[in-house]
Amino acid sequence: MPKFEYAPAPESRAVVTIEEAYGHFVDGAFTAPAETFPTLNPADETVLAQVSQAGSEDVDRAVAAARRAFEGVWGRMSGAERGKYLFRIARILQERAREFAVLETLDNGKPIKETRDVDVPIAAAHFFYHAGWADKLEYAGLSASGADVPRPHGVVGQVIPWNFPLLMLAWKIAPALATGNTVVLKPAETTPLTALLFAEVCQQAGLPAGVVNIVTGDGRTGQALVEHPGVDKIAFTGSTEVGKSIARSIAGTSKKATLELGGKAANIVFDDAPIDQAVEGIVGGIFFNQGQVCCAGSRLLVQENVHDEVVSRLKRRLGTLRVGDPMDKNSDLGAINSKAQLERITSLVEAGVAEGAERWSPECSLPAKGYWFPPTVLTGVSQTHRVATEEIFGPVLSVLTFRTPQEAVAKANNTAYGLSAGVWTEKGSRILWMADHLRAGVVWANTFNRFDPTSPFGGYKESGYGREGGRHGLEAYVTTSASTLTGAAR
């Protein structure tokens, strides 16, 4: 099939101003940069800016500022007033959407069309949605026994990953603020810039000082925040390994936690599925954001009798994907976020080949500089292969087969994770039967990778606990008299 050729359509980076160096955003103002380290554009390895490594004293100051803001202002403010601040933030995010999209693409490496159409608008939508909850919490059905009014915990420590930097910030900050908590947030080491730009949004919105504090740094900063005695609740999105260490570190304390962790989702295609739609869903499921998505459909379970047809149509479709400059509006896949992640993807794929999987990628020329990995399909994968059990977090699809719905369920559930799953079939009763039997927090039927602020997101088993989004997501940020649970929101 001839490939459409597109002229370059680069988005301009002139829309955003990046400082040479950034400090932390504490108590409404930026600190002077100190102990800086560079943040790179993963698409070409150029340095975008220097950011500061927060030590325990910086974390102390941020937590203290959040405590003062909670006790002095935010915790006492009426829900209606809190809500109006959130509406302001949502509006400013919309007004400055282009800036955020460009900055996110530069810092993360994901295509501009994704930051423009997904990350930034959904981030704004999260603030809009939660703004409306702020003065309606007593109607949310969160009370233990009918009469208690939900109360905020106080200071929330939030640690977010690099795959959706601004969107994860919105998932964390919007519900925390709507429920009356104050926040200390640590963005990922490799993607701090949109969080620092968000600090400016807080200033423009006139948000009282200390309600949102942002400290940058690596895992040490995150650990200092999680273990800080002044933090009442922790919200973490990241790896299952770190999630377990957080669960251990708060054991025996009164700290609450919600953990959004890894996944190894099965995307299940039955022989009666509309194959072309399913192929689009498979592609979106694993190649969206270069597969660096915790709920990515990384295991394709295809019914045996349509395996060859599905795989051949999938390969044909992959041949039309455009991999390259993330700032180009026509790019479908961008860069891998970091050298370390690229190495992890590379070594896992090599392990898959060594264990007997067959590796295929479409012909595509990758840029010489930057961190790149081609869209990859591994066929002949069996359940015990590492590429079928471990989260790769990259543009790599492992293909397995099944014969019966029962076998599909058994294979889909044969994982320590339980975040998401996909089902493709035209038969309604089978969709509902499958949805009942899949042990996963989100089931996408005849669609995949859909996100909405009203829709709770979160996992079963070792994918963590708690939900984010929707009415259920509020639960983690409030306390009621009978609440004694670690992962309060379920």
Add this chain to the structure above:
Amino acid sequence: MSRLDVRKTYKLYIGGAFPRSESGRSYEVVSASGEFLANASMGSRKDVRDAVVAARGAFGKWSAATAYNRGQVLYRVAEVLEGRRAQFVEEVAAGEGLSARAAGATVDAAIDRVVWYAGWTDKIAQVLGNLNPVAGPFFNVSAPEPTGVVGVLAPQASSLLGLVSVVAPVIATGNTAVVVSSADRPLPAVTFGEVLATSDVPGGVVNIVTARTAEVATWLAAHRDVNAIDLTGVAGAEGVDWAALEAEAAGNLKRVHRPTLRDGVPVEPDWDADPGLGRLRAFVETKTVWHPKGL
């Protein structure tokens, strides 16, 4: 001529059967005033593991049973409890040192609590679930599902009312349970097992191990096929460090229901208070299902 009464052998309740501990051990159970009551089986690590296997085996059918059916079964438990009221009054009075009248009130409250939870089985999804109005042409619904196998450290002091107050909410939502009874007051738990065995509760849905809490709690908290743990029974349990149990539970990210704390120290909850939704909410997972709308 007086008749010698026939005493009961108090055993474990695992997978619908009443085995002795595989360890062959037993321990003396005495009344509140120190008189010998019975020799109870002293459950071991292996007994706990057997109980987890039974609970996992029972999970598929129990979680898939209709909510209406689970409600009927729980109501049947209340009926059978009522029929054995006198026996429970005697055991609770002896173990907890209560007057017959006070023990009677406790047993009545326990029966009523089971009835309360029986009524929740087919309402909880309506209270905790909802449609989500997503910004697009999709049907989107969130509903609670059972978490899986739940380990329960039953309260040490309240040997019947406390016990049913922690077990009923776990099974009402479709979970299965491995229960470690009160260490010093295990007899009502064993008799409660007999009630369950005769109440249409499928074998393995509730498994009861009488044991020294400190000996077996660690194995339950660390077990990789247990999905959640209720630490209520650490209050007043000898030699139990609940922080260490919660840390063990992190190994497979169990959902942890922490003990009630007063000044940082675990205390037994007030079992006469309105139980609220807390325990029902604690052992469910929210599942959200999306489907496109279109012609």
